[in-house]
Amino acid sequence: MMEKETVLITGASSGIGKELAYHYAKDGYNIVMVARSLTKLTEIKNDLEKQYGGSVFVIQKDLSKESEIQEVYKLIKQNNMRVDILINNAGFGLFGEFLETDLEDELNMIDLNVKSLTYMTKLFLPDMIKQNKGGILNVASTAAFQPGPLMAVYYATKAYVLSFTEALENELKDTNITVSALCPGPTETGFSDRANLKESKLFKSGVMDVKTVAEIGYKGFKSGKTVIIPGLKNKILAGAVRFAPRTIITSIVRQMQERA
Numbered sequence: 001m002m003e004k005e006t007v008l009i010t011g012a013s014s015g016i017g018k019e020l021a022y023h024y025a026k027d028g029y030n031i032v033m034v035a036r037s038l039t040k041l042t043e044i045k046n047d048l049e050k051q052y053g054g055s056v057f058v059i060q061k062d063l064s065k066e067s068e069i070q071e072v073y074k075l076i077k078q079n080n081m082r083v084d085i086l087i088n089n090a091g092f093g094l095f096g097e098f099l100e101t102d103l104e105d106e107l108n109m110i111d112l113n114v115k116s117l118t119y120m121t122k123l124f125l126p127d128m129i130k131q132n133k134g135g136i137l138n139v140a141s142t143a144a145f146q147p148g149p150l151m152a153v154y155y156a157t158k159a160y161v162l163s164f165t166e167a168l169e170n171e172l173k174d175t176n177i178t179v180s181a182l183c184p185g186p187t188e189t190g191f192s193d194r195a196n197l198k199e200s201k202l203f204k205s206g207v208m209d210v211k212t213v214a215e216i217g218y219k220g221f222k223s224g225k226t227v228i229i230p231g232l233k234n235k236i237l238a239g240a241v242r243f244a245p246r247t248i249i250t251s252i253v254r255q256m257q258e259r260a
């Protein structure tokens with residue numbers, strides 16, 4: 001019998017990460033879910049095991065802390081698990097003028113969106129290289145394609161995620177390891193509440209359903225696409241920014257993000 005593969009998903013306690021866990025469980029993978037909320041993770045674990053019968057391992061950690069990232073890796077090793085697919089999904093945003101926003105929140109965001117994603121990749125990639133198989137899916141955003149006034153730090157973190165992913169994909173192109181970036185536009189999850197985005201025009205219309213976004217991400221990654229942009233409108237916008245002067249694009253994003 002073929003050994004079951006394991007997927008580790010960060011930020012699997014809600015939103016896109018949770019929906020991705022359901023896709024992988026349905027597909028017969030063992031699941032490792034990481035987030036801070038143990039109650040939510042345990043509820044999802046119980047439901048996944050009831051519905052699909054596979055093994056689900058829950059790790060409660062704050063990935064904005066370096067020591068806790070190391071503990072995740074240690075726990076995986078102690079339990080004799082091998083991560084075949086790593087999904088770096090945990091992340092958050094913050095809405096507001098940079099002069100007004102909280103520095104601690106923003107540094108924490110950089111630690112989670114940028115540092116933990118890089119750290120997790122550094123830890124888990126060598127094991128994939130040894131097997132010459134596996135995959136890394138990094139959740140970026142359509143925010144990655146241009147600067148984002150009123151969410152300046154968040155957009156910059158996602159530009160990092162996209163750039164890092166495309167470069168890594170190039171470095172690994174002669175291996176059997178798939179590296180992809182999922183770039184959703186506004187999506188109905190807990191994200192907009194945590195980011196204070198309810199005030200912004202961005203989330204007033206054209207918000208995509210989380211199940212649709214996760215399904216497109218799951219299928220796009222499986223088919224080996226490097227950059228996956230869910231939704232026609234998001235694809236068009238991400239493509240259009242390449243053809244207009246950056247200052248104009250930045251002003252348009254500002255208008256789109258303003259308080260309604």
Ligand SMILES: NC(=O)c1ccc[n+]([C@@H]2O[C@H](COP(=O)([O-])OP(=O)(O)OC[C@H]3O[C@@H](n4cnc5c(N)ncnc54)[C@H](OP(=O)(O)O)[C@@H]3O)[C@@H](O)[C@H]2O)c1
Nearest residue numbers: 011013014015016035036037063091141186187189190191
């Ligand atoms: N929703 C959108 O409009 C949208 C658009 C583009 C990109 N994205 C990206 O999609 C990804 C997933 O977000 P989502 O929309 O699904 O939002 P979400 O529902 O708020 O999910 C965020 C997940 O990250 C986890 N998380 C947050 N801080 C963490 C920490 N310090 N350590 C470990 N886990 C942490 C949360 O769990 P706990 O709170 O339990 O820790 C939760 O499981 C993010 O990277 C986000 O930037 C979202």
